[in-house]
Amino acid sequence: MTPMESEWTVGAHERAAKKKTHVSFPQLKYPSLRDKGLRDPVQWLTGKSMDDGAEGLWRVHDKLYDFTSFMEKHPGGEEWLKLTKGTDITEAFESHHISPTIEKMLSKFYVKDAKTARNSPFTFHEDGFYKTLKRAIHEELKKIPKDASTIADRITDGLFVTLLCSSSLACWFQNYFIATFWYIIASLSLALLTVACHNYIHRRTNWRMYLFNISMWSYRDFRVSHVLSHHLYTNTLMDLEISSLEPFLFYNPRKNKPLHARLGFFTEFFLFPFIFFFSFAKRFLNIFLRKGFFKAHYSWHDAIGFLLPLCMWFTSGSDFLHVLYTWFWLNCTGSLVFFLIAVNAAHHHPDALKDGDQPRSETPDWGEHQVMALLDRKDINGNTFAVMTLFGDHALHHMFPTLDHSILKYLHPVFIDLCEKYQANYRASTQFQMILGQIKETMRTEFKIANK
Numbered sequence: 001m002t003p004m005e006s007e008w009t010v011g012a013h014e015r016a017a018k019k020k021t022h023v024s025f026p027q028l029k030y031p032s033l034r035d036k037g038l039r040d041p042v043q044w045l046t047g048k049s050m051d052d053g054a055e056g057l058w059r060v061h062d063k064l065y066d067f068t069s070f071m072e073k074h075p076g077g078e079e080w081l082k083l084t085k086g087t088d089i090t091e092a093f094e095s096h097h098i099s100p101t102i103e104k105m106l107s108k109f110y111v112k113d114a115k116t117a118r119n120s121p122f123t124f125h126e127d128g129f130y131k132t133l134k135r136a137i138h139e140e141l142k143k144i145p146k147d148a149s150t151i152a153d154r155i156t157d158g159l160f161v162t163l164l165c166s167s168s169l170a171c172w173f174q175n176y177f178i179a180t181f182w183y184i185i186a187s188l189s190l191a192l193l194t195v196a197c198h199n200y201i202h203r204r205t206n207w208r209m210y211l212f213n214i215s216m217w218s219y220r221d222f223r224v225s226h227v228l229s230h231h232l233y234t235n236t237l238m239d240l241e242i243s244s245l246e247p248f249l250f251y252n253p254r255k256n257k258p259l260h261a262r263l264g265f266f267t268e269f270f271l272f273p274f275i276f277f278f279s280f281a282k283r284f285l286n287i288f289l290r291k292g293f294f295k296a297h298y299s300w301h302d303a304i305g306f307l308l309p310l311c312m313w314f315t316s317g318s319d320f321l322h323v324l325y326t327w328f329w330l331n332c333t334g335s336l337v338f339f340l341i342a343v344n345a346a347h348h349h350p351d352a353l354k355d356g357d358q359p360r361s362e363t364p365d366w367g368e369h370q371v372m373a374l375l376d377r378k379d380i381n382g383n384t385f386a387v388m389t390l391f392g393d394h395a396l397h398h399m400f401p402t403l404d405h406s407i408l409k410y411l412h413p414v415f416i417d418l419c420e421k422y423q424a425n426y427r428a429s430t431q432f433q434m435i436l437g438q439i440k441e442t443m444r445t446e447f448k449i450a451n452k
Helices: 003-018 041-051 068-073 078-084 090-096 102-109 129-143 150-172 176-201 207-215 219-230 264-289 293-297 300-316 320-343 366-372 384-389 394-399 405-421 431-443
Strands: 058-060 063-065 110-113
Touching: 041 219, 058 090, 063 102, 068 078, 078 090, 078 219, 090 129, 090 366, 102 110, 129 366, 129 394, 129 405, 150 176, 150 207, 150 300, 150 320, 150 384, 150 405, 176 207, 176 219, 176 320, 176 384, 207 219, 207 300, 207 320, 264 293, 264 300, 264 320, 264 431, 300 320, 366 394, 384 405, 394 405
Parallel strands: none
Antiparallel strands: 058 063, 063 110
């Protein structure tokens, strides 16, 4: 290790201990409310609004806009603008709008320039990697078959029907082995359906995104923790999908990790089976803990998860207590499978850049950071079912989250060409290597230097 690397590493560990600045980006403020309370999506948005200098408006780059009059007209649905009011939406705006004509609309809602610098390290230069890629993808989308997305819809609908049928059969059959068989099918269907619905949560309001709530999780919460946090600030201190698991699991490398964090691969098996129910309970508690939460953040779709046990009871004719018992363990098993798929998907590997690892630059291109922060899986990409249910084609999905998963394979060649041109460190692994890598990553305590 060179003296410069050693000096940077020592400083990073000091910043991590003091929690005053971002570890990888020392010029930035440590996220407000990151380690407070329930670490839920509403709290994350509140903390972000404290740091972003948006003054109660919407910030894009260094300008403030008022989209209040545009909310109901927003093609993606007004919920996105409601959730992000008072925050910096630069990363969301850039990655969610591919057409260059969208930027011209901003001037209609301009209010004033921001008073402070952005509290985000990422850049979007016109000649940079991401903006160049976005222009190329915009042209490539014109060549894709119009009916390409129907495959993803059929997969999602098939998993939904399979879940309804198998969960009912798990209650209806009296034979233990036959009932167990259908219980396993139902658990897997729930996990895979929840992953597949992730394809629709990123996009404009649609009915399939509500199927996500069958898991007892909230698609609205997921829009914050996953879409607005994890996707935009991947593996950084602003990634809620990492901070919300602390102090039980520490995915970022840190000195003095507790033993249960170093053995995170095994800790997961005790924690993840109850995450779906825990998320529902945490959201329900906010009704009493946060003033105005029920009116602002609770809706009819929070009850969708209870429709599955009611369907099981109605169609199987079984005793209701037996149905509840089966549903509870079905949900726990599905929760475990879902999160094992998620943590072994792309980000938790020693080769994936994490907070604390020294980046190439203190102000990196957003797209290059995404490439550095994840690994694709070559044994999954290309198969639409696997991509839909195992978080495949993950690099392109992070770049352009609103695009249907089933069309990403058409965009892969142009993406690889630009990665080579800009020397973006694109890497692909296998599912087995990702599992081994995740075990190593939870044990990692030392920072590394990003590849130049």
